[in-house]
Amino acid sequence: MSTNLAERVANKRAGRSAAAAHRPAQQSTLVQFVQKLRPQIERALPAHVGGADRIARIALTELRRVEHLAECTQESFAGALMTCSALGLEPGGVSGEAYLLPFWNKKIRQYEVQLVVGYQGMIRLFWQHPLAAGLDAHTVSEGDDFEYEYGLAPVLRHKPARGSAKGQPTHYYAVARLANGGSAFVVLDVDDIEAIRKRSKAKDFGPWATDYDAMARKTCVRQLFKLLPKSAELARAVAHDETVRRDPSPEGFDTPGDYIDGEVVKPSVTQGEEQPTVEDVPAEFAGWPEAAESPTAGGE
Numbered sequence: 306m307s308t309n310l311a312e313r314v315a316n317k318r319a320g321r322s323a324a325a326a327h328r329p330a331q332q333s334t335l336v337q338f339v340q341k342l343r344p345q346i347e348r349a350l351p352a353h354v355g356g357a358d359r360i361a362r363i364a365l366t367e368l369r370r371v372e373h374l375a376e377c378t379q380e381s382f383a384g385a386l387m388t389c390s391a392l393g394l395e396p397g398g399v400s401g402e403a404y405l406l407p408f409w410n411k412k413i414r415q416y417e418v419q420l421v422v423g424y425q426g427m428i429r430l431f432w433q434h435p436l437a438a439g440l441d442a443h444t445v446s447e448g449d450d451f452e453y454e455y456g457l458a459p460v461l462r463h464k465p466a467r468g469s470a471k472g473q474p475t476h477y478y479a480v481a482r483l484a485n486g487g488s489a490f491v492v493l494d495v496d497d498i499e500a501i502r503k504r505s506k507a508k509d510f511g512p513w514a515t516d517y518d519a520m521a522r523k524t525c526v527r528q529l530f531k532l533l534p535k536s537a538e539l540a541r542a543v544a545h546d547e548t549v550r551r552d553p554s555p556e557g558f559d560t561p562g563d564y565i566d567g568e569v570v571k572p573s574v575t576q577g578e579e580q581p582t583v584e585d586v587p588a589e590f591a592g593w594p595e596a597a598e599s600p601t602a603g604g605e
Contacts, residue, residue, distance in 0.1 A: 338379050339364055342386065345553070349390040351538075360390055364405075367397045373407040373416050381417035384550030384557060391558050392542055393433075394426045398512065401519060402426035406511050410549075422546040423512060424523035430539045431481070431526070439482035442522035447472025453492050461490050474518070479525035481533055491529040498524055505547060 339361050347357040364386050368375045374382075385405050386396060394402040404421040424442075431440050445451045448466035453459075461480060465471070477498060480490035493501075498521045502508050512520050530543060541558060550557055 335368055335375055335379065335382060336365060338383070339368075339386070342383060342553075345387065346390045349387055349555070349558075351391070351393045357390075360386070360395065363395055363397050363399075367405050370397075371405065371407065374405060374418065377407050377416040377418045378551075380551040380553065381549050383553035385418040385420040387553045388420055388541075388545050388550055388558060392422075392426070392430065392538055394422070394429065394542075398423075398515065400425060401512075401516065402429060404512055406507050408506060417549050417551075419506065419547060419549055420545055421507065421512060422523075422542050424516070424519040424526065426542065427523055427526045427530075427539075430536070430542050431530075433538060434534070434536045436483045436485060436534060437481075438484045440479070440526070442477070442479040442526055444474050444518055444522070445476035445478065446474050449475075451476065453478070453490070459490070461492070474521075477518075477521045477525050479522065479529045481529055483533070489529060489532045491525050491532070493521075493525050493528065507547075 343357055343361050346360050350357060350360070382405075389396045389403050392403075394400075396403050396405050398404055401423040402425045403423055406419045406421055407416045408419050409415075410417050428440060431437055443463060443465075445463060446466065448470040450462070450464035450466075452462045461478070463478070474495055476492055476494050478490060478492040480488065482488045501524050502513055502520070505513060507513060527543065527546070530539065535543070545558075
């Protein structure tokens with residue numbers, strides 16, 4: 306029994322080591338693949354969003370920056386990229402709009418891309434709705450004066466503490482105001498947030514590790530959206546969030562992505578390692594227009 310287990314572990318490690326050995330070739334193939342996708346990216350981008358070159362360049366930067374992303378299947382990478390394009394969101398963690406996370410699909414024994422819509426992405430999509438009038442999401446900490454009540458006469462009051470009186474987070478909330486005068490809010494305590502985080506395949510890394518408060522607020526916003534009228538784009542974003550899309554065609558955008566029983570890959574971080582920028586793209590892509598800003602130029 307132990308021999309079989311040892312063999313299985315060895316085979317698994319060998320399989321992943323072999324995949325890593327082929328990474329440069331796979332990365333080059335995906336670079337060419339992204340180049341071919343550019344016309345589709347251009348067509349998928351909403352009318353109010355420009356910059357297919359920038360979307361493609363950011364995608365290539367992510368291929369170099371995120372470990373194992375270049376080893377993912379072309380179909381899942383294209384599906385995630387086309388979903389970002391159709392929603393008008395930038396892929397990659399710099400903007401906080403969307404994240405491309407590789408994970409190991411145990412059934413097919415391959416890496417696939419899981420798309421995670423970020424807090425800033427949810428905010429952007431909310432403001433595209435014609436009824437959108439206001440959206441706020443905040444962290445409540447120990448020492449804050451905070452009161453809320455649901456029912457026929459709902460109450461939400463939050464006066465943050467200042468300075469040293471401010472302690473650890475206790476609650477997160479999101480509140481929306483609509484142009485027709487309506488409003489709604491959702492409050493989640495830290496236990497609620499943790500229960501939702503633990504259901505995520507990327508619960509210990511990705512945005513949950515690097516931007517916990519933003520992901521907690523996004524969780525409140527996502528719960529709030531269940532109470533609000535949703536645009537087609539917002540409904541699709543919720544349907545594709547934390548899923549894998551293998552069909553990059555326009556029809557695939559109208560079909561909810563798949564939740565897969567897999568293992569999201571925790572990236573290895575080398576201290577002091579210089580990360581590539583949007584301009585630092587592979588040589589195969591050097592002829593593209595220099596339209597992208599440095600990641601440090603953007604913000605929330």
